[in-house]
Amino acid sequence: xxxxxDNPLYNEKSSILMVALRVTLANVSTFLIDRYIFNYDFxxxxxxxxxxxxxTGWEWDIDRFGMNYFFHPYSGAMxxxxxxxxxxxxxESIPFAYLGSIEWEYLCENTLPxxxxxINTPVNGVFLxxxxxxxxSNILDDQTSGFDRFSREFAVAIMTPTRFFSRLLQGKLT
Numbered sequence: 067x068x069x070x071x072d073n074p075l076y077n078e079k080s081s082i083l084m085v086a087l088r089v090t091l092a093n094v095s096t097f098l099i100d101r102y103i104f105n106y107d108f109x110x111x112x113x114x115x116x117x118x119x120x121x122t123g124w125e126w127d128i129d130r131f132g133m134n135y136f137f138h139p140y141s142g143a144m145x146x147x148x149x150x151x152x153x154x155x156x157x158e159s160i161p162f163a164y165l166g167s168i169e170w171e172y173l174c175e176n177t178l179p180x181x182x183x184x185i186n187t188p189v190n191g192v193f194l195x196x197x198x199x200x201x202x203s204n205i206l207d208d209q210t211s212g213f214d215r216f217s218r219e220f221a222v223a224i225m226t227p228t229r230f231f232s233r234l235l236q237g238k239l240t
Contacts, residue, residue, distance in 0.1 A: 072155075076208065078236075079153030088148040089166045092228050096141070097174045108175040115176035127180035134186050142167060142191015143198055144228045150199045151229035156192075163188035163195065198226045208238065215240070 145166030223230035
């Protein structure tokens with residue numbers, strides 16, 4: 067259908083600032099969950115940790131395999147799909163994966179920014195994000211209604227929350 071073929075009439079292009087805001091909101095949402103629900107030590111950030119991160123620079127982290135090779139690419143896929151779901155092409159969406167990763171590394175954790183995270187998050191996130199985008203385009207059908215529509219939108223919400231959020235803001239859920 068038109069979603070699957072990236073017809074611009076069905077996936078209108080948003081402004082760069084709007085997409086950057088959606089990337090930032092994805093980070094803020096994840097940060098709030100990490101800080102106030104899970105109470106992770108790394109999420110205790112503020113001016114001192116930000117200053118330290120900017121002044122000290124980058125390191126190679128030793129996070130567990132699941133963190134580096136599942137959660138980081140998944141986050142990158144969310145940043146990427148914040149753009150992809152707002153009318154940006156494959157290549158136009160890539161910088162947003164980097165934006166989200168850099169924001170997170172400097173501002174959302176009190177550990178030093180990590181070289182391997184800056185590789186894993188956007189690079190693997192772009193590939194995973196395109197897979198999610200295409201799967202979501204196969205699942206979504208704007209011609210459906212009722213439970214069929216709900217189940218399609220819900221499946222995409224689980225797979226790609228940033229695409230779901232974009233569809234919500236664009237009034238495309240119903």
